[in-house]
Amino acid sequence: MVTDVSTGERFCGGCGFVINERIDDSGPEKRSFSKEEYEERSRTGGSSSLAKHDMGLATVIGHYDNDATGKPLSASMRITIKRLRTWDSRSQAKESHERNLRQAFSDLGRIKDKLALSDSVVEKTAYIYRKAVEKNLARGRSISGMIAASIYLACRETGTPRTLNDVACQINIKRKDVSRCYRLLLKELDLTMPVLDPIKCISRISSQAKLNEKVKRYALTILEDANKMEITAGKDPMGLAAAALYLACVINKEDVTQKVIAMAAGVTEVTIRNRHKGLRELLDIKMPSKTNVAV
DNA sequence: TAAGATAAGAGGGACAT
DNA sequence: ATGTCAGTCTTATCTTA
Numbered sequence: 340m341v342t343d344v345s346t347g348e349r350f351c352g353g354c355g356f357v358i359n360e361r362i363d364d365s366g367p368e369k370r371s372f373s374k375e376e377y378e379e380r381s382r383t384g385g386s387s388s389l390a391k392h393d394m395g396l397a398t399v400i401g402h403y404d405n406d407a408t409g410k411p412l413s414a415s416m417r418i419t420i421k422r423l424r425t426w427d428s429r430s431q432a433k434e435s436h437e438r439n440l441r442q443a444f445s446d447l448g449r450i451k452d453k454l455a456l457s458d459s460v461v462e463k464t465a466y467i468y469r470k471a472v473e474k475n476l477a478r479g480r481s482i483s484g485m486i487a488a489s490i491y492l493a494c495r496e497t498g499t500p501r502t503l504n505d506v507a508c509q510i511n512i513k514r515k516d517v518s519r520c521y522r523l524l525l526k527e528l529d530l531t532m533p534v535l536d537p538i539k540c541i542s543r544i545s546s547q548a549k550l551n552e553k554v555k556r557y558a559l560t561i562l563e564d565a566n567k568m569e570i571t572a573g574k575d576p577m578g579l580a581a582a583a584l585y586l587a588c589v590i591n592k593e594d595v596t597q598k599v600i601a602m603a604a605g606v607t608e609v610t611i612r613n614r615h616k617g618l619r620e621l622l623d624i625k626m627p628s629k630t631n632v633a634v
Numbered sequence: 635t636a637a638g639a640t641a642a643g644a645g646g647g648a649c650a651t
Numbered sequence: 652a653t654g655t656c657a658g659t660c661t662t663a664t665c666t667t668a
Contacts, residue, residue, distance in 0.1 A: 515645065522646090573647095575660070596636060607661055612638065 436472050443468055443477075443486050446510075450490065453509040454501060463493035467524065476527055480520065483512050488520035495532050500543060502605050537562050537571075540580035540604070547603035548595065550584060557587035561618060568621050574614065578606045582614030586622070 444465060451461050467489040471477055477485050487510045494501040503521070507514040525532060538559065545555045561583040565571050571579055581604035588595040601608045 518645085573659075578660080598636080608637085609639095609662085610660060613660085616638095 439472055439477055439482065440469065443472075443482050446483060446486050447490070450486070450510055454490070454505065456490070456494075456501075457497075457499065460490070460493045460497050460499050463496060464489045467492050467528070470528055471524060474527055476523060481512070481516070483510050484516045484520045485524075486510070487512060487517040488524050491517060491521055492524055492530070492532075498539075504605070535576040537576045537580045537583075540577050541584060544577075544581055544584055544600060544603045548584075548599050550588065550593070550595065554584065554587045554591055554593055557591060558583040561586060561622070565618060565621055570617055570621060575606060575610065577604045578610040578614050580604065581606055582611050582618055585611055585615055586618050 447461065447464060447468075450456075456464075464486070468486060471485055471489065487506050490510075491501065491503060491506045493499075494506070503514055503518055507517045510517075524530065541555060541558050541562070544550075545558075558580070562571075562580065565579070565583070581600050584604075585595070585597055585600050587593075588600075597608045597611050601611050604611075
């Protein structure tokens with residue numbers, strides 16, 4: 340059992356199931372939500388403003404504290420009705436949410452194997468997806484898109500190396516749809532994803548491409564310099580790391596092609612070339628005093 | 635064959651209207 | 652809310668060493 344201090348939720352540490360929510364979760368936000376829901380519903384049967392006053396015939400409980408004849412309710416009755424109203428809207432919202440979750444989690448189960456996800460990633464995905472559904476972010480969007488974004492998010496959080504492309508391909512949807520949902524989740528759930536650490540990128544690429552330690556360290560110093568010169572802003576960290584590694588290879592006379600590194604980094608050779616060019620210009624400024632290496 | 639160059643196209647952020 | 656703009660990355664094709 341874990342308590343999320345920021346939201347006050349208590350949830351199972353094992354499966355991410357939310358056991359109970361904070362009581363003032365149903366503050367002003369909730370009221371406006373149920374009102375919308377309300378008008379939406381009442382529109383199915385004629386004029387909306389009339390439907391709201393249809394003297395108890397609607398399937399939802401009206402939000403005016405009058406009785407059938409229009410007279411105000413007594414204080415105690417008002418409280419009773421208020422509670423009924425809460426449960427009324429809650430049960431309706433819950434039901435559709437549950438349907439959505441069932442569908443989503445059955446999808447998740449199928450995808451888990453395809454992407455070789457660990458259990459903890461799956462749990463995290465489920466937790467994220469639940470939050471998304473609670474916030475009504477899933478409405479009007481495809482379940483697969485949201486579940487894909489949740490998976491990607493969970494991977495990023497747990498440091499599981501899966502690219503946006505990996506996820507999108509396995510779920511059979513377009514990459515851009517996943518990334519759209521992903522960004523939405525980041526924004527709406529107030530999550531901040533640390534920018535991919537170039538250092539981690541370097542070790543990942545070099546292990547994938549089987550590069551030696553020396554090159555790795557050299558690439559790191561290149562990246563540090565690049566950071567100081569502020570030419571890294573807005574660039575794909577993977578591409579940057581790949582270019583630094585490539586440059587380090589060239590300088591150290593390692594026989595590694597751009598293609599190998601590009602494959603390992605998941606970027607194209609062109610990107611490596613572009614970054615590579617920039618890095619070389621940087622080195623030309625600062626190299627001459629140091630080692631005089633032919634490039 | 636690997637590396638470099640170039641061009642067209644896509645997706646997204648910033649900013650103004 | 653919608654359109655425009657600059658910058659990035661990708662794909663594809665051609666040239667060069």
